[in-house]
Amino acid sequence: MNGKIKVLIVDDSAVVRKILSSGLSKYPDIEVVGTAPDPFVARDKIVTLKPDVVTLDVEMPRMDGISFLQRLMAYYPLPVIMVSSLTQSGCETTLKALEVGAVDFVAKPTLDVSNSLNDVIDELAEKIRTSVRVKIKKKVLKTTDTKRPQTSQALIKTTHKIVAIGASTGGTEALKEVLTQMPPNAPGIVIVQHMPALFTKAFADRLNTLCAIRVSEAKDGESVVPGTALIAPGGYHMALNRSGARYYVTINQDPPVRRHRPSVEVLFESVAKYAGANAIGVIMTGMGDDGASGLLKMKEAGANTIAQDEESCVVFGMPKEAIKLGAAEKIVSLEKIPSAILSFLN
Missing domain, CATH: 3.40.50.2300 (Response regulator)
Structure with missing residues (x-):
């Protein structure tokens, strides 16, 4: 401007x-x-x-x-x-x-x-x-729908599948859109949303009341299981790890990566390493480039990858950088991300 x-x-x-x-x-x-x-x-x-x-x-x-x-x-x-x-x-x-x-x-x-x-x-x-670069639209006030969503998906294949999601600016509402559409037997989901400490627990608790899956702030060593979404605590990196067939997360306070802690990059790189082709990576609205190269590593490891499109992003930063690197297998609008995730499971 x-x-x-x-x-x-x-x-x-x-x-x-x-x-x-x-x-x-x-x-x-x-x-x-x-x-x-x-x-x-x-x-x-x-x-x-x-x-x-x-x-x-x-x-x-x-x-x-x-x-x-x-x-x-x-x-x-x-x-x-x-x-x-x-x-x-x-x-x-x-x-x-x-x-x-x-x-x-x-x-x-x-x-x-x-x-x-x-x-x-x-x-x-x-x-x-x-x-100042965000597209602001008039917003008619809606009553929050607290009904748990019904899903038309029959039992989906969830064996050893992991969904990893990264978001920043605009991500709280975008994540709500995606997670409320996940069926109760969805694969285990791990999420980095750039937020300070304390806010992530309140955010997870809020989502937990709206979703058919269980949503919680992640704890060190916690298992990643179907029907559950774990959100990285503010101020802590979260990484995926594996012991035999069991996936679990580790939490640490290593230095910020791409100026962020938690960093999407840290999560995506660990998912590429430990879940490989058994993973689905999703990069959503946010400023900067955190997670872009990590999504590429996931794709190179055989994972399916999704980027949110420009039109539906509050800030088209992180997805744009991932797309420029060729890291996104699919580029879809926010409302189509849940179906894109589920399409990779069948």
């Missing part, structure tokens, strides 16, 4: 507004055009200042962040990045915000806000740059 990225900061804390405003202003391509202490002031400033991106605190006075976000997405859709506290309620509210239409989030620890916020300024700036 031409010119600076115009940002509006919405937070009830004057301290937070000042730190975010001064912190983001040091980047030559970002201009903080205004701040607002609550959604009502923010509403008027959005109309007059026409920001490209809004940062929004999840917990706000007078009108909570979710209610404001719902109205914004319905009437004046634009990229919104949530600024979330690392609490149980903060995690749950953030996941709801992503469901409603927020593009991404940054987490602010609850202790020593001034120092911790300075630590996330770089992350926030990077996500602002990414979000």
Whole structure:
């Protein structure tokens, strides 16, 4: 885009507004055009200042962040990045915000806000740059369907099959779309979704209430079995391993790979090594290139591979890089990923 990225900061804390405003202003391509202490002031400033991106605190006075976000997405859709506290309620509210239409989030620890916020300024700036390229569509608010899905699939072949999925920006909703379509006897699924610690457990618990399969945050040494999806814990790499016919995951805090921990690359490379042709790899929406070369290694090891197409991605970064490498056997829309996975099992 031409010119600076115009940002509006919405937070009830004057301290937070000042730190975010001064912190983001040091980047030559970002201009903080205004701040607002609550959604009502923010509403008027959005109309007059026409920001490209809004940062929004999840917990706000007078009108909570979710209610404001719902109205914004319905009437004046634009990229919104949530600024979330690392609490149980903060995690749950953030996941709801992503469901409603927020593009991404940054987490602010609850202790020593001034120092911790300075630590996330770089992350926030990077996500602002990414979000301004996201296609935002008007979102009609839907009631969350908590019914467990019915599947028309008869018993599918699951012997020793592993499905490995990697996602980043936009991935929480994309993963929900895929996992809610998995039948109860689906192969074991291992997932890396770029998220900080605490959020992955809340995310897994939320998915577990919606899916026919069991979804949980992975534990070191946990078996990968049919009907189960394991999500890498935030802040930890997850790798697949094998002992005889048993697949299991290992969790570690080795240095970040491709600037991420958990890294999709780590997961995919381990799946290529230990599952080979018995695996299916899926790379989905996300910025950067994490997992692209790992998906290629899976393909070279005989695995079936799938990349999400550009049109259905929030950010066409990771799938694009995988496709450029020739790592994707199939390139399909988000809604067709579940059937593509299942087609490889028969």
